Amino acid sequence: MEHDHSYKLLFSHREMMADLLRGFVPAAWVQAVDLDTLERVPSNHISDDLRERDDDILWRVRWQDGWLYIYLLVEFQSTVYRYMAVRLMTYEGLLYEGLLRSQQPLPQRQLPPVVPIVLYNGRRPWTAPLDIAALIADAPGGVVIPKPSLPYLLLDVGRYAEADLAPLRNLVAALFRLENSRTPAEIQQVLGMLITWLREPAQESLRRAFTVWLRRVLLPARLPTVFIPEVQELVEVQAMLAERVVEWTQEWKEEGLRAGLQQGLQQGLAAERALLLRQAGIRFGATCVTALEPLLAGCEDTALLADIGEWIITSASETALLAHVRGSLGA
Secondary structure, eight states, X not given: OHHHHHHHHHTTSHHHHHHHHHHHOOOTHHHHEEEEEEEEOOGGGSOHHHHTOSSEEEEEEEETTEEEEEEEXXXXXXXXXXXXXXXXXXXXXXXXXXXXXXXXXXXXXXXXXXXXXXXXXXXXXXXXXXXXXGGSOOOGGXXXXXXXXXXXXXXXXXXXXHHHHTTOOOHHHHHHHHHTOOSHHHHHHHHHHHHHHTOSGGGHHHHHHHHHHIIIIIHHHHOTTSOOOOOOSHHHHHHHHHHTHHHHHHHHHHHHHHHHHHHHHHHHHHHHHHHHHHHHHHHHOHHHHHHHHHHHTTOOOHHHHHHHHHHHHHOSSHHHHHHHHHHHHTO
């Protein structure tokens, strides 16, 4: 929840939305709008149902003789939500209802276009369909039934490479680089640029938003066991990192080593279980593999796995082997 609120705080600033569009929305309409006219949508333009959502950010920008609405949905799920397109279609409908109720003038009595954007920073790549049409089944027998189409733009933070982000003088690129950082030195490098870019007094609010996100979200996630003092400015974060870089770098390395060892252990256990299943298949056939696989699935006892390897060789029958394994596992 802290992550959601801090992102909303960041993208409530016009500079962030402008850089998001300039740097990460490869569409011709971005060149046709006047980014200086970007403004947050007044709450009276939004339906009550939509207004209650805390993690959504709605902007509009002047486009030709009317407004273009940009609906930024900030998602911080650890898993991919397959039906995101359905959610977005609902929100777009609620937005249009709110606009109609507000009795705003509509040029030629037409609704304004809406650009839905999903900003996702989960670890797994996003695999959900990017258009609701892909979620709707075809009618049987070759009957053609029209499907609604509502594509959305996905910004998957973890899929942007450092080599592509580093050359950009772009606030959102800096945010993505911080999200993908792995060492205190990488954070310090990006921080130095942000301090230079946001040095004007008029940018105090945005500096503060970055500081809050670093202090409450990014650094605690990277260093869960380290106390992080309260800071008010980006330069204070930079100074804090400089003072404690040796301690924090060691913490980073130890955390990475622990994660690496755990991953290596899991990979080794998976390989050992796969070898046992292969041996059981050679000795007793496919039915034995089918019965043995779910028994081994949760086993992380290396000594027991070694015993099972011996039982595969010495058991007189499949039944005897499975009895040994079930008895040892209490299954």
